[in-house]
Amino acid sequence: MQQFQYGPYFHDKQSVAFNNVRRSLSRSETGRANLLTTEWSLRGKIIRPTEAEILAELALLKLAYSNDGYSATMLDNNGNPTTFMLDNNLAVGGVRVNQPISHGDISGAHGATYLKYEFGLAADYLVTPGGYLSFQEMLIFDDIDGGPIQVERLPAKGPPILQNVTERSWYYATQQGTLTQQASNVGPMPPLWPDKLRKVPGAKQVRYAPVKTIKGKPIEYGCDWHYTFVSDGPFSGRPRVGG
Structure with a gap:
């Protein structure tokens, strides 16, 4: 997996990885699966020559993840979507940012030549139950x-x-x-x-x-x-x- 994309924003290649992927089902009164919730926890890293460039990229990151409603996908080496995808068009209410861009203390090399950050996305998808809820x-x-x-x-x-x-x-x-x-x-x-x-x-x-x-x-x-x-x-x- 080469590059992560959220809507119009493309992260640097090989700069984002999954912390974990969590999927859970909610069930109706009749015990049938109703909604499938997928939650992604991810981590990333900004590498730039100067602190000013790092902070500028961080501002773009925060702006990109200040809005819900975009598809998210991990692209392969050829730039094609992989199976790791949250499709905004299929999600109930769209894909949502459940953890905005967050990072630790900016000091020393952390913030001067690189900056580690974390973020999270989630989406709900209808599961056809074939019966009454x-x-x-x-x-x-x-x-x-x-x-x-x-x-x-x-x-x-x-x-x-x-x-x-x-x-x-x-x-x-x-x-x-x-x-x-x-x-x-x-x-x-x-x-x-x-x-x-x-x-x-x-x-x-x-x-x-x-x-x-x-x-x-x-x-x-x-x-x-x-x-x-x-x-x-x-x-x-x-x-x-x-x-």
């Missing part, structure tokens, strides 16, 4: 097993009275849930019993969550749903399992 669905059954509906009466004299007003009652159910995913075509789970949806306002509700972004790059879409049902017989079903 989060998923939850719940069914709520609200009924009295179709039994008679009673009213409670308190007579002026005597014990309280429970009086049947109907021989049978309705069965009610609620289906509700949420999900998130990387893809933009997010949609709710369909009603489990579409023919038994209540024919009243608000019986079928779908809401789309604000899109989560990193520096304007969408990383998560979500929605939630809430359906209410009514039936003259018992419901049969279980929540769906997603992710």
